[in-house]
Amino acid sequence: MNKIKIISGIIAVMILTITLYSCTAQRAAASKKSGAQLWGENCIRCHNIPSPGDYNDVDWETIGLHMRIRANLTEEEIVKIVEFMKTVN
Amino acid sequence: MRTIAAAGLLFLLFFGPDIFAQDFKPSKTQFMIRGYGHSGLNYEKVNDEDPDVSYVGATFAPMFLFKHSDRLLFEAELEFELEDGEVKVGFEYANFNYVLNKYITARAGKFLLPFGTFMERLHPAWINRLSTLPLGFGHDGVAPSSGIGVELRGSAPIGSGKINYSLYMINGPVLVTSAMDPEEAGMLRFENFEDNNGNKAVGGRLGVLPLSNSSVELGVSFYNGLAGNTGSQYENVAASLYALDFSYVKQISAIKGILDIKAQYTQSNVSDANYYEMAPGDTIPVSYTFANTSNAYFAQLSYRPSMASGFIKNVEIVGRYSTLATPEGAEWEQEASQFAIGVNYWLSWRSVLKFSYQITESVGGHGNTGANTTKGMFAHWALGF
Numbered sequence: 134m135n136k137i138k139i140i141s142g143i144i145a146v147m148i149l150t151i152t153l154y155s156c157t158a159q160r161a162a163a164s165k166k167s168g169a170q171l172w173g174e175n176c177i178r179c180h181n182i183p184s185p186g187d188y189n190d191v192d193w194e195t196i197g198l199h200m201r202i203r204a205n206l207t208e209e210e211i212v213k214i215v216e217f218m219k220t221v222n
Numbered sequence: 223m224r225t226i227a228a229a230g231l232l233f234l235l236f237f238g239p240d241i242f243a244q245d246f247k248p249s250k251t252q253f254m255i256r257g258y259g260h261s262g263l264n265y266e267k268v269n270d271e272d273p274d275v276s277y278v279g280a281t282f283a284p285m286f287l288f289k290h291s292d293r294l295l296f297e298a299e300l301e302f303e304l305e306d307g308e309v310k311v312g313f314e315y316a317n318f319n320y321v322l323n324k325y326i327t328a329r330a331g332k333f334l335l336p337f338g339t340f341m342e343r344l345h346p347a348w349i350n351r352l353s354t355l356p357l358g359f360g361h362d363g364v365a366p367s368s369g370i371g372v373e374l375r376g377s378a379p380i381g382s383g384k385i386n387y388s389l390y391m392i393n394g395p396v397l398v399t400s401a402m403d404p405e406e407a408g409m410l411r412f413e414n415f416e417d418n419n420g421n422k423a424v425g426g427r428l429g430v431l432p433l434s435n436s437s438v439e440l441g442v443s444f445y446n447g448l449a450g451n452t453g454s455q456y457e458n459v460a461a462s463l464y465a466l467d468f469s470y471v472k473q474i475s476a477i478k479g480i481l482d483i484k485a486q487y488t489q490s491n492v493s494d495a496n497y498y499e500m501a502p503g504d505t506i507p508v509s510y511t512f513a514n515t516s517n518a519y520f521a522q523l524s525y526r527p528s529m530a531s532g533f534i535k536n537v538e539i540v541g542r543y544s545t546l547a548t549p550e551g552a553e554w555e556q557e558a559s560q561f562a563i564g565v566n567y568w569l570s571w572r573s574v575l576k577f578s579y580q581i582t583e584s585v586g587g588h589g590n591t592g593a594n595t596t597k598g599m600f601a602h603w604a605l606g607f
Contacts, residue, residue: 163379163384163434164379173473174435174436174437175436177471177473177480178436178439178469178471179343179344179349180348180349180571180572180606181568181571181572182571183571183572184570184571191252192252192254194252194289194292195252195254195287195289195295196254196256196287198289198292198295198319198321199287199289199295199297201321201327202295202319202321202327202329202375203342203343204343205375205376205377205386205387205388205429206377207324207377207378207379207384208324209379
């Protein structure tokens with residue numbers, strides 16, 4: 134049980150440190166961000182950042198709708214991300 | 223004749239591209255097959271027993287996406303797996319999704335439950351950083367993975383951050399009774415294809431991403447419903463579950479790579495009830511009860527030096543600690559903890575070679591009263607497609 138408490142404590146301190154660190158980062162709403170920036174920030178929350186060239190424009194439309202729902206992305210975020218993927222693939 | 227042929231060729235030369243371009247114009251409806259597969263080698267040794275070394279997996283999980291329009295999507299996933307000498311087919315989910323407006327999407331069918339984040343977002347082999355699931359997930363798990371019903375979900379920007387939400391109503395859990403399986407009496411089964419009572423379970427999750435870069439997400443989930451069969455002595459037995467989850471993922475220049483932290487705590491509370499067991503030599507079952515509370519949590523940290531050059535940028539190290547505690551006095555009483563550590567090599571953004579070692583210490587479990595130490599080594603290859 135002590136081991137669990139120690140590990141929990143370490144994790145809690147790490148989380149607090151990281152959160153405080155992140156709070157100092159630049160704060161800008163999604164409306165001011167590019168599709169490329171949103172692509173880099175959101176996809177990585179679950180999996181590695183996908184390569185735009187792996188799918189065609191039509192596929193990205195389908196994947197975009199799927200990810201909007203599965204990953205709970207906002208409409209603005211997914212529209213910008215899909216437009217970016219279609220532009221550079 | 224030659225003149226006609228030459229004219230035909232010239233016509234195709236000048237107008238052909240336009241004709242074919244019209245032929246290949248994408249349709250409004252789109253169908254895709256995506257999914258994942260994995261395979262590998264497992265070495266597992268319980269206490270001082272002979273180790274079990276087997277090639278495992280060969281899992282193939284195709285996901286079908288049908289985009290009917292910009293608002294309507296159908297998704298389904300099957301899972302084919304080699305297990306116990308036979309091919310097992312799992313019907314993971316199949317559901318309709320309709321985007322009602324910017325903030326609300328409606329879903330109906332069998333869907334992965336947003337109870338915490340692990341089962342909905344992180345469990346596929348090409349996303350899960352380790353070859354195994356944390357304690358408390360999968361068979362005998364505390365957390366539900368999917369349900370059949372309806373759901374409203376969505377997200378919205380709040381200031382420079384955003385929130386996401388889900389609210390669902392499903393058939394709900396089934397309470398295992400002594401008559402169904404004496405060794406699992408009091409457990410919850412979440413695969414309830416036909417509701418065993420008139421009560422629907424209600425659940426949901428609220429996720430908060432306070433930072434504009436979406437690097438931090440905090441979530442709270444709940445799941446409540448009656449679990450016993452209508453007309454039985456268990457009809458008023460209720461299940462109440464909640465979960466807390468945390469995620470931090472960011473590429474940080476100072477450490478030249480991506481730091482990924484995930485954690486989830488799950489607790490399950492089921493109303494008190496009487497169960498029955500047949501002691502050796504007895505002819506009449508003996509009644510017993512227990513405080514039916516279980517909990518599990520995991521915390522995982524991984525780091526990949528993505529800003530390095532060459533071979534090293536594709537290497538990732540990962541560690542995970544998880545625990546599971548099931549009710550004292552139940553036939554399935556168990557206290558277990560597990561530590562896993564691994565090294566991954568990413569062949570591409572969706573293909574990974576995973577090498578890991580884990581040690582699990584447990585007391586109790588099905589028909590088990592002693593302490594066990596299980597050591598395992600795993601070498602797996604996972605691919606998302």
